[in-house]
Amino acid sequence: xxxxxQAFKYITKDSKKWYLIDNADQLMAVATGVNGTTTPDGxxxxxxxxxxxxxxxxxxxxSPAAASGKKGATSNGxxxxxxxxxxxxxxxxxxxxxxxxxxNNHIISGLGKLRGTDGVGLFGVIGxxxxxxxxxxxxxxxxxxGKRRVGALAGINNGAxxxxxxxxxxxxxxxxxxxxxxxxTGSMTNVYCVGLILQASDTIGVLVGRNSGTITNAYxxxxxxxxxxxxxVDANGTYVQCYTDRQLYYQEPGxxxxxxxxxxxxxxxxxxxxxxxAWVNNAGLYPMLAGF
Numbered sequence: 157x158x159x160x161x162q163a164f165k166y167i168t169k170d171s172k173k174w175y176l177i178d179n180a181d182q183l184m185a186v187a188t189g190v191n192g193t194t195t196p197d198g199x200x201x202x203x204x205x206x207x208x209x210x211x212x213x214x215x216x217x218x219s220p221a222a223a224s225g226k227k228g229a230t231s232n233g234x235x236x237x238x239x240x241x242x243x244x245x246x247x248x249x250x251x252x253x254x255x256x257x258x259x260n261n262h263i264i265s266g267l268g269k270l271r272g273t274d275g276v277g278l279f280g281v282i283g284x285x286x287x288x289x290x291x292x293x294x295x296x297x298x299x300x301x302g303k304r305r306v307g308a309l310a311g312i313n314n315g316a317x318x319x320x321x322x323x324x325x326x327x328x329x330x331x332x333x334x335x336x337x338x339x340x341t342g343s344m345t346n347v348y349c350v351g352l353i354l355q356a357s358d359t360i361g362v363l364v365g366r367n368s369g370t371i372t373n374a375y376x377x378x379x380x381x382x383x384x385x386x387x388x389v390d391a392n393g394t395y396v397q398c399y400t401d402r403q404l405y406y407q408e409p410g411x412x413x414x415x416x417x418x419x420x421x422x423x424x425x426x427x428x429x430x431x432x433x434a435w436v437n438n439a440g441l442y443p444m445l446a447g448f
Contacts, residue, residue, distance in 0.1 A: 159202050160188030167208075174206045174258070180213050183264070187246045190253050191280075200251040203283075207255065209262045209291065216241050216266035216296070242269045245280030245311060252283030252314065259291025259320070261447035267296035267308060267324055274304045275311035277338065284342070286315035292448055293322035293336075293351075300329040305338035305365065308351060313337045313369070318345045319434055319445050329356040334364040334388065335378050345372045346434040346445060353380040361388035362400070370394040373432060377401040377442050397428060401442075 157164050157175065162185035164175040177183055189202025247253035257279075270276040282288060293308045305311045308324040322336045332338050333356040335349035349363045359365045360383025362376040368391035375398070376386055385400040387393070426443040429435040438444045 159205070160185030172206055172256075174208050177207055177209045177213075178211055180215050183209075183213055183215070184244070187244045190246050191244065191248050191251055203247065203251050203253055203255065205255045206258070208258045209260050209264075212263045212265075212294075214266040214294075215243060215264065216268050242271055243267055243278070244271045245276050245278065247275075247279050247281040247283065247286070248272070249275055249281055249312075252281040252286065252312075253279060254283035254285040254315070256287040256289075257291070258289055261290050261292075261445075263292040263294040263448070265294030265296055265324075267293065267298050269299040270303065270306070272303065272311075275338070276300055276303050276305070277307040277309055277311045279310040279313075281312045282310050282315040282317070282342070284314045287318075288315070288320060289318040290445075290447065291320045292445075293320075293324050296324040298324055298326045298329070300326065300333075303330045305332045306330065306356070307334045307337040307365070308349075309336050311338040313340045313342045313344065315342045316345075317343070317347060319347070319447075320344075321348045321445060321448075322351045323349075324351045326351070326353045327355065329353070331357045332359040332365040332388070333380075333383070334360075334366075335362045335376070335380065337364045339366045340364045340369040340371070340393070343370045343372070344374065346432070347371070347374045348376065348442070348445075350377045350442065352378055353383055355381060356383065359388040360384065361386055363387060365389070366391055367393035370396070371398055372396040373398075373429060373434070375399040375401070375442070399428065 166175045192200030275281045300306045306329040308322040335351040360380045362378040362380045365388045367387045
């Protein structure tokens with residue numbers, strides 16, 4: 157099939173058609189097909205499509221990730237024929253993504269300048285029926301100056317995110333900024349963030365900027381300047397098995413999240429997750445999601 161001007165292979169599984177993403181050009185084409193902004197007829201036909209990521213993808217082969225060999229810039233990944241130094245998020249407030257995106261335990265790195273104004277990240281808006289799973293956001297230097305609801309994985313999540321993580325740097329952003337998700341009204345399960353937020357204006361959290369949804373089995377070990385160690389603002393959200401590394405929480409004192417427990421060491425952190433098959437011990441470091 158063809159989406160956003162790119163040819164895709166597909167498989168049929170569980171009576172559903174799944175389009176296979178092999179490179180950055182195809183990933184950009186997903187945004188084109190979902191958002192409908194640059195398709196010939198202005199349609200948003202792909203917003204309900206299901207996708208499987210088949211390889212690690214670096215969106216910007218000239219990024220520091222490529223030069224430094226940081227996680228996410230792997231040699232077996234797919235390097236784009238074009239460097240997407242500016243990224244168009246998948247899904248908008250008008251056309252939210254409502255399909256299923258299976259990351260297949262792969263990593264997308266090299267996110268840079270984000271287009272759009274409200275709801276920006278790899279995904280702009282994940283709709284109420286949308287699902288994103290088994291996906292890592294590797295090293296990238298994200299620029300989203302003046303933009304609202306910013307996250308490395310998603311600007312806005314109204315759906316379901318599971319087994320996802322980020323280590324990206326959000327270098328500059330506007331308001332409602334999270335290391336993984338800007339604003340969450342849906343569910344987030346088995347997630348973590350070890351990334352950085354270096355500059356944002358308000359409502360800043362290492363994992364989520366503003367949360368009114370449910371977060372289960374999550375931890376943070378990152379840093380948010382002038383922000384909070386877990387969520388920036390709690391809007392009557394629900395928290396189950398959520399933690400942060402207290403030793404790293406050297407930033408300004410602030411709200412870390414309702415029901416959120418600070419920890420003193422990584423061994424204890426893994427012991428809290430070891431009965432969950434989604435997690436694996438990482439040789440004394442922070443626990444990782446299985447399969448990555």
